[in-house]
Amino acid sequence: MGDHCRRLETIMVQGCREREDTTGAISTPIYQSATFRHRGLNKSTGYDYSRSENPTREELEKTIAKLEGGKSGYAFSTGMAAIDAVARLFSPKDHIIVSEDLYGGTYRLFEQVYKKYGVETTYVDTTDIEKVEAVLRKNTKAIFIETPSNPMMRITDIEKITSIARPLEILTIVDNTFLSPYFQRPLLLGADIVIHSGTKFLGGHNDTLSGIIVANKFIEELRFTQVSTGAVLSPFDSWLILRGIKTLSIRVEKQQENAIKISNWLNECKAVKEVFYPGLKNHKGYDISIKQATGFGSMISFNVNEKESIERVLEKLEVIYFAESLGGVESLITYPYTQTHAAIPEDIRNRIGIKDTLLRLSVGIENVEDLIEDLDRALNY
Incomplete structure (x- = not known):
């Protein structure tokens, strides 16, 4: 062909x-x-x-x-x-x-x-x-x-x-x-x-x-x-x-669409201190992303205000699964400090920003309003 x-x-x-x-x-x-x-x-x-x-x-x-x-x-x-x-x-x-x-x-x-x-x-x-x-x-x-x-x-x-x-x-x-x-x-x-x-x-x-x-x-x-x-x-x-x-193209387009909405919502959430998503215009790498990629993806990391809230957030989420991995149709949230990045020494984790208040969210293809409502219930108790 x-x-x-x-x-x-x-x-x-x-x-x-x-x-x-x-x-x-x-x-x-x-x-x-x-x-x-x-x-x-x-x-x-x-x-x-x-x-x-x-x-x-x-x-x-x-x-x-x-x-x-x-x-x-x-x-x-x-x-x-x-x-x-x-x-x-x-x-x-x-x-x-x-x-x-x-x-x-x-x-x-x-x-x-x-x-x-x-x-x-x-x-x-x-x-x-x-x-x-x-x-x-x-x-x-x-x-x-x-x-x-x-x-x-x-x-x-x-x-x-x-x-x-x-x-x-x-x-x-x-x-x-x-x-x-x-x-x-x-x-x-x-x-x-x-x-x-x-x-x-x-x-x-x-x-x-x-x-x-x-x-x-x-x-x-x-x-x-x-x-x-x-x-x-x-x-x-x-x-x-x-x-x-x-189905890669239609999945990642939908995931990105959801991620953009969720990252903007997290940016306004009082329980969230900082959001890391390349699709936000205040992201340090935004201009480079525009130059070398055709999309921003659907991975978001964010810091909550208090470490003490991490356990509650992870337990209260119902639509978003607390699980390792990423990229699937289901939305998953991970705690890098003790999961995906536990092998990295603590001093290095802290230096590069992998703090004990950081959560990583892989956005799926669910209805975005369900995802935002789920985050709202968990973060704004």
Whole structure:
């Protein structure tokens, strides 16, 4: 099929579908097979063993690569498995600059796993280009950023980072989980590798785990790691992520619509001290968001006035679920201080703003008035 009329929404719905299918199936078949029969000696169908290649996973990988505008896609069992595969590109004494405000699991991986293998990391506010330049070393091999960041919603200028990195042959790696390729395409802004927790917006229904990499560099190295370590996404879960991607555009548009209304409401709520949402015009990264993304997403963080109110708020919410994760159709609220970011030392959490009064809200597709009424009951007792 030609690409002459295939815009993002069309690719999301129809997928890549480069593999010939004689059945006419509209939904990509689930090839729930561990192994594949050979037609004879040295006569492979192109599929030998599902750890190496599987037609359902291949369809997902080619679809997400096309959506991100990258050369090759890789589907893993979890988002952390995807980040681990990227981390394996580095050797002892290699140095990586990392956004200081990032998911606690990523921090844990670098600090408690790869530090033992000699990989060096420096955490810095990547929204400040001068701070990034100040920590560059001769052995710096990559700059790893989240934008928007988790949970403080900091916005890093991707093009500025790549303008620093590229002349020095430093990789730019972007975790694009919060915006998805529908709202932001880092590879088209000069990044080399994009990572997603596919569990979140790509899947969109809080029903499966997955991790995604799309790369323009280290194509063979990443494929070798995927096959060798074996943390591949199963055929059924690949199909679930493909099914989720079909509705990605309409889901994230509705989630964003709700998030804008909720962030404005929270801004006026007397029980709330501060709201962090890139779609608010007073957000520090608003102008950069307008420049490099087509949307603001649906993740909101906010500080309540008193720590003592956290427990009450979480217990009184009825429509919004108190649960970890994000990006699904159901609205979820999380307490980063003791949940998603507990692995980060307290002094660092406090310095970057992950205080004991901070809540993170993943806005779903429910009726926005129900969500606001739920927040009102919990916050304004």
